Amino acid sequence: xxxxxxxxxxxxxxxxxxxxxxxxxxxxxxxxxxxxxxxxxxxxxxxxxxxxxxxxxxxxxxxxxxxxxxxxxxxxxxxxxxxxxxxxxxxxxxxxxxxxxxxxxxxxxxxxxxxxxxxxxxxxxxxxxxxxxxxxxxxxxxxxxxxxxxxxxxxxx
Amino acid sequence: xxxxxxxxxxxxxxxxxxxxxxxxxxxxxxxxxxxxxxxxxxxxxxxxxxxxxxxxxxxxxxxxxxxxxxxxxxxxxxxxxxxxxxxxxxxxxxxxxxxx
Numbered sequence: 001x002x003x004x005x006x007x008x009x010x011x012x013x014x015x016x017x018x019x020x021x022x023x024x025x026x027x028x029x030x031x032x033x034x035x036x037x038x039x040x041x042x043x044x045x046x047x048x049x050x051x052x053x054x055x056x057x058x059x060x061x062x063x064x065x066x067x068x069x070x071x072x073x074x075x076x077x078x079x080x081x082x083x084x085x086x087x088x089x090x091x092x093x094x095x096x097x098x099x100x101x102x103x104x105x106x107x108x109x110x111x112x113x114x115x116x117x118x119x120x121x122x123x124x125x126x127x128x129x130x131x132x133x134x135x136x137x138x139x140x141x142x143x144x145x146x147x148x149x150x151x152x153x154x155x156x157x
Numbered sequence: 158x159x160x161x162x163x164x165x166x167x168x169x170x171x172x173x174x175x176x177x178x179x180x181x182x183x184x185x186x187x188x189x190x191x192x193x194x195x196x197x198x199x200x201x202x203x204x205x206x207x208x209x210x211x212x213x214x215x216x217x218x219x220x221x222x223x224x225x226x227x228x229x230x231x232x233x234x235x236x237x238x239x240x241x242x243x244x245x246x247x248x249x250x251x252x253x254x255x256x257x
Contacts, residue, residue: 001232001253003194005213008235009249018195018203020252024212026197027224027252036222114255139255 025139028116044122045115047152048136048145054079055102062098064089078106083142112137115144123152200250208248
C-alpha cells in the first residue's frame, strides 16, 4: 500500500517522498512509542521471549535434543541461516534415531503471529486452538521469538 | 549455535536480492523516478530533520494506533486537496502496516 501512496505523491508533485515499507509492524516490534486509542494495550512484543531452541534442516536429532534440554522448551524451531522459519520439532517427535536430521521429523510451516498482535486477541486464539505457545515472526516469516500463554495471563491480569 | 539465543540478529531488512527486486519492480515509477525505500535508521534521521509522516491506512486503523506525529491521509483519499496541508519543502515519509 505505501509504495502506491509514495508513487501517488510523486504524481502530485512531491519530490522528496520516502517509503517506510516495514511500517507499523516494524515500529511496534522495536518497542517504540505509538499514539492512538489502543496505544496502551499490551502486545505480543511486550511478552515475547527470545530464548528459543533453534536448529537447521540438517542438524542431527542428537544435537536438537541437547538444545531442547538446554533451553527447557518443548520444541525447537527449524530456521534458515537468516532466520526464516521452516518447521517445528516437538520434543515428543524426536524419536530414537540420533543420526536422523531435524528435517526428517519436523512439522513444516508452523503458524506464527505478528509482534504487534494484542495480547488479549492472542490469548483468545490460543484458547480456541488449545495451544500453550505461539511463535512470533516478522511479516516475512523471520523468527523473532515465542510467547507462552502463561505470560499472557500475567500481562492481562 | 547455542540454545538460549537466536542464532541471528533480528533485522527487518531485506536481502540484497529482495531489495533489488523491490526497487526494480515496485518502486520505479513509469516516469523513471524512484520512491526511496527506507528502514528505521533513515526514518529517525528524516524525522529529526523535520520530515512529515503520513499514515496511508484507513482512518479507523490510524485512530487506533499510529506513529507519533503522523497525519492520516488514506491511500484512497490521496489527491491534491487532501495533500494540500503537507509542506512541499520538507520530505514526506509514507507508511502502512508492513510489506504487504
